[in-house]
Structure formats: C-alpha cells, structure tokens
Amino acid sequence: MACIRKRRGKYVVDYRDAFGRRRWVTCDTRRESERVLSERLSAVRRSAQPVIDPEVRVEAYTERWLGLVAAGLKPRTLQSYAGALRIHLLPLIGTKKLRELQRGQVKTLLAEKLTSGLSRATVRIIHATLRAMLNAAIDDGVLVANPADKLGRYLRLVPVTAARQDEIKAFTRQQLAAFLGAAMAPDATAHERRHFPFFLCLARAGLRLGEAFALQWPDLDFAGQKIRVVRAFSDGRLDTPKSGHGRTVDMSQELAHALRRHQLTRKTETLKKGWREMPPWVFCSEEGTPLDKHNLYRVFRRLLARAESGYRSRRPEAALTHSMTEVVAKW
Numbered sequence: 001m002a003c004i005r006k007r008r009g010k011y012v013v014d015y016r017d018a019f020g021r022r023r024w025v026t027c028d029t030r031r032e033s034e035r036v037l038s039e040r041l042s043a044v045r046r047s048a049q050p051v052i053d054p055e056v057r058v059e060a061y062t063e064r065w066l067g068l069v070a071a072g073l074k075p076r077t078l079q080s081y082a083g084a085l086r087i088h089l090l091p092l093i094g095t096k097k098l099r100e101l102q103r104g105q106v107k108t109l110l111a112e113k114l115t116s117g118l119s120r121a122t123v124r125i126i127h128a129t130l131r132a133m134l135n136a137a138i139d140d141g142v143l144v145a146n147p148a149d150k151l152g153r154y155l156r157l158v159p160v161t162a163a164r165q166d167e168i169k170a171f172t173r174q175q176l177a178a179f180l181g182a183a184m185a186p187d188a189t190a191h192e193r194r195h196f197p198f199f200l201c202l203a204r205a206g207l208r209l210g211e212a213f214a215l216q217w218p219d220l221d222f223a224g225q226k227i228r229v230v231r232a233f234s235d236g237r238l239d240t241p242k243s244g245h246g247r248t249v250d251m252s253q254e255l256a257h258a259l260r261r262h263q264l265t266r267k268t269e270t271l272k273k274g275w276r277e278m279p280p281w282v283f284c285s286e287e288g289t290p291l292d293k294h295n296l297y298r299v300f301r302r303l304l305a306r307a308e309s310g311y312r313s314r315r316p317e318a319a320l321t322h323s324m325t326e327v328v329a330k331w
Contacts, residue, residue, distance in 0.1 A: 002041055004033045013037045018044050018141065019054035052140045058101070059094035061142070065133050074242075075235050084129040088113060098137055103147040106130065110155055124157040175307070176203060182307040191286075195299050197262040198283045198291070201227075204255040210234050211241055213291050215282040220259060225251040233290060 002015035011033035013025040017040075025040070027033035052061070062085050070078055092109060093101065113123045131148040138146060152158045171179065180203065182188065183196040201212055210232035219228045230246035231238055241247070251259070259282070270278045279288035285295075 002037060004030070004037060013040065015040050015044070021054070052137075052142050054099060054142060056098050056142060057094070058096050058098050059090055061098050061137065062090065062094070062133065065136050069132075069136070074239060075237055079235075080125050081129045081132070084126045085133075088126045089130060098142050101134070101143075101147050103151075106147045107151055107154070110151060110157075114155065120157055123155075124152065127152055127155075127157055178307040179303060182303045185306070187306070188303075192299055192303060194286075195283075195296065197258050198296075199300075199303075200255055200258050201283075204252045205249045207249070208232065208242060209293060209296075212283060213281075213293070214238060216280045217263070217278075217282060220251070220282065222251075222256055222260065225253070225256055227251050 002013075005012045005014060011027045011030055013027060013033050013036050015023055015037065017023050023040070025033075025036050027036055052064075066078070066082060066085070069081075073081070089109075093105070110123055110127055113126060114120065118126075127148060131146060131151075134143060134146045134148050137143040180196070180199060183192055183199055198212060201207060201215075202209075205227055207215075207227075207229060211229050213233040214231040215227070215229075216231075219230065221228070227249050228246060229241055229249060232241045233239070262282070266278055266284075273288075275288060281288075281290050283291050285291060
C-alpha cells in the first residue's frame with residue numbers, strides 16, 4: 001500500500017513500481033511528497049502491464065533489442081553490434097539477469113578485454129554496444145541507471161585528439177598536388193586517369209567515399225555550382241549519408257570544369273559501348289556499375305607510390321577522404 005511517512009523531519013514516499021519493486025522518494029515538504037506520490041502512482045497505473053519481464057536475462061533481452069533496432073541502423077553498425085554481443089558479451093553475461101548487472105562487473109569485463117590483447121578500438125565497440133543496449137533497457141523500465149555509462153573515458157577507450165590525428169594522417173597541400181598530378185601524368189594508365197575526377201571531387205567537395213560512389217548526375221547543379229549529397233553506399237548497399245540526412249556542398253570552378261569534361265567523356269563512352277543510356281552514377285566502372293572500393297584503393301596506392309610525395313601511412317585507404325578534406329580546410 002502506497003503511503004507517506006514522516007521521518008527525521010523529511011517526508012518519505014513509499015510505493016511499489018509497475019514491476020512490483022518497492023521504491024522510496026524523500027521530500028522536504030508534505031505538499032511535495034503528495035505531488036510525488038500522485039505522479040508515481042499515475043505512472044504505475046499507466047505501466048500496469050510492463051512490456052518486459054523485470055527478471056529478463058541478458059541473452060533474451062539482446063535478441064529483442066537487436067530485432068527492434070535493426071531497421072534503424074546502418075548495416076555495418078548492426079553487424080558490429082551483433083558481433084560484439086555474440087563473441088564478447090553473451091558468453092560472459094548472457095545468463096545474468098539484466099537488472100542485476102553492476103557497474104563494477106561491466107568495468108571488470110571491459111578491463112579484462114583490454115588486457116587480453118584486444119585493441120582499444122575493438123573494446124570501444126564492445127562498450128558502445130553494451131551501453132546502447134542498456135540505455136534501451138532504461139527506456140523499457142528494466143533498469144533505472146546505465147552501469148556502462150561514462151566508462152569509455154575512465155578506461156581510456158576514447159582516443160584523445162592527438163591520437164586521432166596520428167591515426168588519420170592528412171596530406172599536405174604539396175602532397176595532394178603531387179598525388180592529383182600523378183593521376184593525370186603522361187605515364188598514368190587510362191584506368192588511373194579515369195579516376196582523376198573522383199579524387200578531385202573528394203579533394204574539392206569533401207565527400208566521404210560512400211557519398212562519392214553514390215553521386216548521380218541530377219545531383220550536380222552546374223549552374224549554381226552545388227552538389228547535393230542525398231545518398232551513400234555502405235557495404236555495397238545504397239543508404240542515406242552517414243549523418244542520416246542529406247546536405248549541399250559547394251562545387252569549385254575547377255571541379256565544375258573537370259566534371260563537365262567527365263560528363264562528355266561518359267557520353268562518348270556510352271555511344272561507343274552501345275549502352276541504351278548513360279549510367280546514372282557520376283563515377284562508375286568501365287562496365288557502368290558503381291565503383292568498387294577495393295579496386296579504388298589499389299589505384300590510390302599506385303598513384304601514391306608514383307607521386308613520391310613522402311606521404312606515409314600504414315592505412316592510406318582509411319585516410320583517403322580525411323587526407324583530401326583536411327587539406328582543403330587548411331586552404
């Protein structure tokens with residue numbers, strides 16, 4: 001039975017929540033305690049039929065959570081969540097009751113993953129997955145607080161700015177000029193020259209790889225010198241841009257000139273190959289299909305080697321877009 005008790009000069013609201021758990025709220029005045037009791041009882045009545053069993057175990061809740069969020073996630077994000085749960089989390093906490101998870105347990109689990117030899121990036125994904133799932137459990141009324149909250153910085157899973165800059169090394173202005181020059185040099189192959197407009201577009205418009213792959217001719221506004229970014233390829237699947245919504249970026253005069261020439265070249269190629277119509281993709285393969293990122297990486301690395309610009313990175317393909325856009329930002 002819900003009630004209000006006076007104790008040590010305070011008013012204690014005593015009630016049971018929708019899951020039958022006993023709750024207490026301490027208030028300074030009688031009027032405040034009556035208001036709190038009325039609000040809490042109304043909330044209990046609204047939630048009289050809880051959707052989630054308060055005794056649900058982690059494994060059972062995981063299955064439900066993934067099913068609910070799948071439609072709203074990028075395929076790669078869903079894949080990383082599922083992998084982190086299947087490989088790293090469920091074998092350790094799958095049989096535990098969700099509401100019994102403690103912050104200390106989560107902290108220990110993540111720390112042990114770090115000491116086991118996993119990279120910080122992998123443990124960061126594990127932590128992000130668990131935190132997202134536990135936030136959903138709060139919304140479902142199974143938890144009142146997230147035991148995985150704010151552990152990223154505590155365990156130094158979030159790289160500091162300097163570490164991020166180390167991770168993704170940008171071209172200097174001179175290195176970018178040498179790289180683009182290599183794509184149009186006399187000794188460049190026709191296949192390499194074909195990719196020059198693509199690399200120039202990344203450099204001058206600051207598009208992500210998937211966004212550039214998904215550009216279509218109607219997205220180019222030559223009169224207004226604008227590019228509309230409304231879609232992106234992710235793992236071979238056409239989707240919205242990473243931000244979840246489109247944007248419009250400027251098209252420099254140099255880029256507009258290069259893309260107009262590129263359009264004429266594509267029209268000529270369409271006639272030569274007897275295609276019924278020009279491929280919709282601004283940047284496409286010799287078969288008219290969207291570019292393949294692995295083939296693009298090979299071209300990038302060949303041009304990088306030929307440019308002899310002194311640019312070094314263990315993962316040039318991961319730094320490609322950042323290398324281009326950061327240089328433009330400095331100009």
